[in-house]
Amino acid sequence: MKISSFWTKVGNKVFLGLKIVYTTTKKIKIIQQMLKTVQSQQKSYADQRRRALEYDTGDHVFIRILKRLDPIAYQIALLLGIEQMHNVFHVSMLRGYLQDPFHVIDYHQIALDDNMKYEEKPIHIINWQVKQLKNREIPMVKVE
Structure with a gap:
């Protein structure tokens, strides 16, 4: 009894089901392990550079925080003229500010x-x- 067959250019071949399923499963497991390794490397790289930022109501991040909505979202006080903008920001968008009169x-x-x-x-x-390079000059201007 023939299990399954398919046509190729040369002729008729028998489909070796268990062997192909086994090798495919083996390769999928190898790929999954490689993906886990790469994800772990990326996570450790990101975690080393991540800062745990938290602000309190009233803190200044160049402008004043009105309310902490959750650990990563803050409602801020917008300035006159831009108050129609969305006033909720992710913590990564905020930078601490030491007030200077x-x-x-x-x-x-x-x-x-x-x-x-x-x-x-x-x-x-x-x-x-x-700035002088090998074969050209680049004028650089710092403005305020």
Whole structure:
């Protein structure tokens, strides 16, 4: 009794079911083990660089936090002119800020268009230099 057969270019061959299933299963297990190894490496790499960030209500992250919604989401106080933006941010988007009374930003100069975008305009040049490469020069300007 023939179990199964299929046609090839040369002719008729018998399908060796158990052997093919066994080798395929073996290869799948090898691939799964390799994926686990790579995922473990990526996780350890990411965990080394991850910072456990937590803020309290009232902390400053350049602007003030109103409420902690869950361990990774914070509601922040937006400035006048951009209050129509979504005010909930992921913790990775926030950076701590030490308040400095001499650090004053004029928020009235920021004009948002309908798409909530703005054009950055330099105030003045802080530093200027030319970077010399092998066959060309690159002018570099630091602006505020």
